[in-house]
Amino acid sequence: MTKMLNTQGYLLMGEDNWLKAKWFKTFKQDYCIDEQDMMNYVEIKAKDLSFSKLEDTLNTLPFFASHKLIYLKDSGLFKAGKKEESDSFLGLIKDLPEYILLVVDEKEVDKRNKLYKVFKERYAIIVCDYPGEEQVITILQKELKKNRLEMDKGNLLYFIRNMPENVEAILTEFQKLITYVEEGKITQEAIDAVCIFSLEKRVFELVKKxxxxxxxxxxxxxxxxxxxxxxxxxxxxxxxxHYRVMLQIKYLSSKRNLSQKELATQLKLPYFAVKELTEQSRKYSFKQLEAILAACLETDQAIKTGKMEGVKCVEVLIMNCLNQPKIG
Incomplete structure (x- = not known):
């Protein structure tokens, strides 16, 4: 894949470290580069970045090899407010020697940055963001096959939807499941017993109940x-x-006739979450959702003023939400 791009510079964008590592491993294999080869592989972290040393590295020929790989991680040069440093770096990499391969790995990138524009025009940009449910299911199914375990799609979705949108974090938790179950089939009971869900995911499940x-x-x-x-x-x-988002969804879908995909884009939420919250919003009227949000505000004030103890106060709110009459 990397050779087909036919370029010397690569900007790795995004926050999914697993996808970045997978891409970088393939890249090194394509060019037969060994990280242990200190003459032809140079890794530079932000704290060690020196433009004079980088210039020396760029101008030094590879040792008994066709290429030299420079890997620059989290330099911060693609963020706003780094104009002087970005310009210095740009002067060095605008015309790379033919033997140099440059991989720049950044979590945060300002697309208005001059460096970004140069990589877009001259080199290649590889986006390593969360790939979506179906691709993650495929990744997990390979892990299941490798470990001779089974798991139905419903439980795979339950597991994924209770995880952060990060393949590395998902695989870490999945490995715990594999170790726990050892053989047979992974069930929802096993997931609940082993996996640590984020607070947001647990509250999502609470609101659903x-x-x-x-x-x-x-x-x-x-x-x-x-x-x-x-x-x-x-x-x-x-x-x-969650109730505020439900109110937004109810308004946008009924008053502006937006589809669930359009809602997901506008609210910057995963499609499955919008789908779930759309279903939940149908169980409430506009007035009920507004009343629950007002009750949330009152609960916040009661806790902060010491009117009622926090744990009990939120429990009362939950009971009040449960006692809302059904509609439809």
Missing amino acids: IGAKESSEALAIYNRMIQSKESPIGILVLIAR
Whole structure:
């Protein structure tokens, strides 16, 4: 893939380290480059970046090889406010010697940056963002096959949707599951027993149970969060956020007739989350959602003024949400 791009400079963008590592491994294999070869592989981190040393490296021929690879990680040169350093770097890499391969790995990139524009025009930009559910399922299915385990698609989706959108983090948790189960089939019970879900994912599940009027399950989720030392205020903030998004979805879908894909783009949320929240929003009227958001504000004030103890205060809010009459 990298040879087909026929260029010497590569900007790796995005936050998914697993995808970056996979791309970089393939790149080195394509060019037969060994990281142990100190003469022809140079790795530079931000704190070690010296433009004079970089210039020397660029101008030194490879040792008994056709190429020399320079890997620059998290330099910060593609962010705003680094004009002088960016210009110095640009002067060095604008016309690379034919034997140089340059890979620049950045999490944050300002697309207005002159360096970014040069890479877009002259070199190659590789975007390493979260690949989406279907590709992640394929990655996990390969891991299952390798370990002779089974897992149905419903449980794969349950696992993925309770994980951060980061392949590296997903695979770390998945490895725990594989070690725990050892043989047979991975079930939802195993996922719940082993995996650590983010607070946001657990609150999402809590709000889902509230909408379904499953009071015992909703309170059980809340109690588990409190037992794991989560802050009642932190839980409250996320409850309010979910109901606020529901209100936005209800308005945009009914008043402006936006599709779920358009909603996902506008609200900057995963498609599956918009789909779930759209279903949940149908269980409430506009007035009910507004009343719940007002109750969230009152709960916040009650906690901060000491009117009621935080854990109990949020529990009362949850009960009030559960007692909202069904519509339709």
